Amino acid sequence: MALKNVISEVFAIDVFNDAVMAERLPKKVYAALMKTIEDGEELDHEIANVVAHAMKEWALEKGATHYTHWFQPMTGITAEKHDSFISPASNSGQAILEFSGKELIKGEPDASSFPSGGLRATFEARGYTAWDCTSPAFLREDAAGVTLCIPTAFCSYTGEALDKKTPLLRSMEAINTQTVRILKLFGHDDVKKVECSVGPEQEYFLVDREKYLKREDLIFTGRTLFGAMPPKGQELDDHYFGSIKERIAAYMKELNIELWKLGILSKTQHNEVAPAQHEMAPIYGTANIATDHNQLVMETMKKVAKRRGLECLLHEKPFAGVSGSAKHDNWSLVTNTGKNLLEPGKTPNENIQFLLFLSAIIKAVDENAVLLRMSASNPGNDHRLGANEAPPAVISIFLGEQLEDVINQLIETGEARSCKQGGKLNTGVHTLPELKKDATDRNRTSPFAFTGNKFEFRMVASSMSVADANIVLNTIVADALCDMADELEKADNFDIAVHDLIKRTLTNHQRIIFNGNGYSEEWKAEAKRRGLPNTPTMVDAIPSLIDARTVEIFEKFSVFSSKELHSRAEVNYENYSKTINIEAKTMIEMVNKQYIPAVIKAVKGLADSINSIKTAVPSADVSVQSDLLIQCSELLAKAKAAVVNLENIVATAATKAEGKERAIYFKDVAAKAMEELRAPIDELELIIDKSIWPVPTYGDLLFEV
Template sequence: MGDYINVKEIFGCDVFNDSVMQDRLPKKVYRELKKTIEEGKELSMEIADVVAHEMKEWAIEKGATHYCHWFQPLTGVTAEKHDAFVTAPREDGKVLLSFSGKELIKGEPDASSFPSGGLRATFEARGYTTWDCTSPAFVRHDAAGGILCIPTAFCSYTGEALDQKTPLLRSMEAVNTQALRLLRLFGNTTSKKVTPSVGAEQEYFLVDKEKWLQRKDLIYTGRTLFGAMPPKGQEMDDHYFGTIRQRISAYMKEVNEECWKLGVTAKTQHNEVAPAQHELAPIYAPVNIAADHNQIMMRILKKVASRHGMRCLLHEKPFAGVNGSGKHNNWSLTTDDGINLLEPGKTPHENIQFLLILTCILKAVDEHADLLRESAADVGNDERLGGNEAPPAVISVFLGEQLQDVLEQLISTGTATHSKTGEILDTGVKTLPDFMKDATDRNRTSPFAFTGNKFEFRMVGSRDSISECNVVLNTISAEVFRDACDRLEAADDFDTAVHDLIKEYAIQHQRIVFNGNGYAPEWEAEAKRRGLPILPSMVDAIPALITDKAVKLFESFNVFTRAELESRAEIQYEGYAKAINIEAKTMVDVATKQIIPAVIRYTTVLAESINSVKAVSAALDVSVQTSLLEKSSALLAETKTAMDKLSGLIAESESHEEGRDRAVFFRESVVPAMQALRKPVDELEMIVDKDMWPMPSYGDLIFEV
């Protein structure tokens, strides 16, 4: 039996949360800080000094010696610079520990060394981190000791956002303003704030550390670039929700404990579909906190894996032929007094406010499907989307039978008179209790599915920050809410105007609704017929960021400037080219130093075997050895030819200008050459003696954790 964990006692124990602030801050200071958090009021330096002092004292009691501004630059990971609380020694040689309001509020990391898409040059290095007081500080314990981590935004000296958090906070303000306008139209005078709430499910793989160390492709790129499928993959569906093995259970227990201490509401854990794949899901939180918590969760998953002799793989497609990993982003809008705006109620056809919000979101997703697709654009997602339970790369909305029926009534007659309801589930077993089944089934192939009181955006990659997609969801919703409010506020008859608007949006944007099988080959043809954007790769999706439509959208809500959008597009092109370049170079390196020498050894042994057998008797049958030698030699020659071609393309890539030109070259020329190199190598793995093959196989990696 393991040690007992008192969840109530440890939950949030390392977080400078509301209860800690109430206990430690003077009442006046606490009230002022709460106003800043809840109402966006400006925080005075006098208040900040008091908060900083108490935060430092609390952190020191938790064992912290340093603090850092913890931020999310456009690298895909978090960043931090540690500063000790120590000040210059006094004359008597003793040192004081201090932390001021200025140090709490502002930091100055080097902005030129992070991706900026040209917004910052090397000689223009200054950047600022600014305390996000809406997300609580926390103390993280690791080999460096205790570190007080202060969540911050990161911007340049000239004010441009260089991070994920700044635009997310801007988009939250935008959707809050417009959603409140809409609520007021329906007579709600009590709700003061509307906040996007998100629950981000996190999928991941675990492999044995010693085997991981023998795979240069996993070390350098996070995914396997070579690998033949084992005799058994996920065909039997026996891993999904299966009994969690003891080694993994011990790992999950420690992950939960670390998450809970940092206030991350780790809720659901289970085996996923692919062997060695698992999932961890939290409870909903305001989207900026959910984004911070997801970053914390990913770090914990990796850190704890190392302690247990494993490695956590967060790549979207670490293994070909089995499920990839995503991050299902469950998004809804909730008021400060507990109203979920996406709750249809028992009779959604009568819930006019819900129907307006629903059709507004349909309009938003239809008009900006390219932006939503781009928000999940990722190098690894190019390998994942479109199969093995990942959604296709075409954006559509799944509503389910109940809401689809309501929508069809609105389209055909202009009025919805009824809603389908759940029925009693008949199991055919008398001893099982009766219960009502939901009025709607689920669709695991839909990228954007309504799942009862929220939308689940299933396209996000497992490594990605959830900030990007939520910036888009918040902003496109704000735009449609604004346009709807503009019309309804000017209407003479509100009831008639809202009825007409719901019908109009339902009719004009019904093409985005698709309840069928997203994997069906005919769906892509149907999507083209409907005029939906088909953007199969990251490189195809990036231009959506800088269309006139996108610039107008984001600038109208001060979420992004044109310069910020152009910089992000540039960063993504550059990131794509660099990632594929690293993968291609890794393939050449592994093929040259490991695979080709191993195959030469194998063919040499075969040739020696043939000669040895023939030396005994020319009449003996060596057809098996000869056949294997001929086949492996032919595949070896094919490998060498493909490797030389890939090497040449890597060299040629340098002649292409950085940005879109180079990214397109890697997508159209280098990626196919990588696939051409992988094909003969994977065939050779099925022939060459296992003892001679230079790296652990898929079977070794995913079945021997």
């Protein structure tokens, strides 16, 4: 296949998308299905039967033997149960291939073994998956063959959401309704629907799989629990955007083809800041499809890596001392008429509609900062947020000089009569073309940054589903827009009312706007002075899920019930505790079975060397060996004491009440003990003979790919 034809020939060949449906479905059936997808009309079962038949025939032609309802439980990864198309033919001893509308629309996986946070007891097993027809079905090929994957929502027998898709779809309905209300007030009667557009960038590490398999910490936890920094890290900034190694380039090429087959608009690829770190960015899509696609991106990254003798690490901090990974969530609002509502235009000071939406988002973020922090939280992200490599744990909004100037004018004088313009960039080289300069710079230290016609939520953890962040963003912005619509719909003079509302909102929530260095100590002090919350860990953020205001907002828009929110708080506490417990037990096992035996071997070698030399030459200077022997023995004793302490802590943790109490114990007690155990092992790595050291080092993992 010629390279220039790869994209056009493979793109979406494994997707039952709009083009395939238009070709294979009767016109009336296709039109009815589009009504459901675009307008939310209820799907008729007869229509579902016709769609199911066409979907089955298409899948069979592609070699499929099974289908699955593909869903996203609260584990953060995807789940599936495969059924074949085979059915018995009556009294013939033969088999036929069937797939009905009922099988398309509804599945019944066992719900008892998925996290539910108390929504379901262990013995209450029934759950349902429901076809999400707004996200296209797709084919996936692996060792099991070709499988038809049908994106679905997952709920319990009693109706509560047990997944991330259901509340995401609910939140999309909420922001659609409230945004359309606002647009009607501006005279846009042609707008029937508004969707949140999302583009999740994905950072990841690639390491040699053979070396990966020699590290129990990477296998069990996704990150290195031990490891000393090599002589060279990322300090020369020579990896970022650097030339891509041949082995990695081959991986990226195969990854792109696999993603294009699935209709995923894989656009950008490059080396990231840390050695062995890379990034892939897609073109934007609607929130639910972008979420589905990002789950497929992560799964495909891992699958392709294994094929090429590599391992893809999606953990937020797989290596201490070098930059970790994030998943920047680019979020905007787009109408069915193609208008991006976060496009400020050339003169944003005159764009009243844009300023209203901007002020609503500022209000939403300021009033729900801890909840937004929670939406980006997992145990791994605690190693990044607040460190000088990622956004700080304090939520703030970067708007840039142009918009900040407009806002300051509005607040101070009541009117914005001008706005800063970009101008032209002078490179000082006459042979270079003249470049237009943006009106504002970018700020990589901001958790929530305006980047031209969208907001970039930079805190999201690299291994997380982006559903959580977008559920919160959609809902809190819907709430702010609802308040504004309620006020403006009652106004006698819309123009005066909207002007006053924008000015009042910006004045009340100006504290959240910060364009400076989010890494600085001065900002921490200033943020505290402004009254902005600083939420250092996931465990500190979890209570925001069941805060009275959170419950009120989510119930108001039917995104989550109080019961569903409490269940998610429990799931998060449990996830944190289990994650840290697994890490602690892995450390204990590695120290007892790998590191201590290796160090004893090294110490014995030193002692034997000293004795042998002294026997041969009694007057010989063995001070170097003796000093090393003493140093290693002391560090060995520290390691042994630390591992015994951690063993006791893990045992004590099991006696703590499940949920919040246990999570706090792991955060405050176990995490510190784990650091104390790591320190002597990492010191020993720097002095023990490499041939004796039992696992590949950071240098082996980061630079030998």
